[in-house]
Amino acid sequence: MLKLRQKVSGSMRTLAGAQDFCDLRSYLATAHKHGIRFIDALAMLAGRRPWLPALT
Template identity: 55%
Template sequence: MKDKAEQVWTFTRNLAVPWTNNSSEQALKGPKRHQAVSGYWHTMATLSRYCRVHSYLVTAKGHGIRAIDAIHAALAGRPWLPTPVTA
């Protein structure tokens, strides 16, 4: 890490850079916290719906789409989808 110190500490100088790249761990924090507080999810279908909506919003945010805009588009029948990458 000594050789990469400039890269490691980038998030302290540039606030647009997230302090972690572990988005999969961050995505689990909400459902895990809910489970810890309430003790359970009522059904697997409820958990599945939560994960689907949360995943949609996290992906939209990663592409610069505000959550409210992504939700509005989805409810209007025009869900935002990432542009496919062609090889």
């Protein structure tokens, strides 16, 4: 995680940038836990049809 923060230069200089980073990281982690590949989750998100976990 530390190395990732170093590579995301400048995005966490503001509170809004840090929140965006955390939101995206959380979305990808949840998708991964449900067996969705990162690239597929990002593609769906970019296509304005985000993956959502099933309601139980």
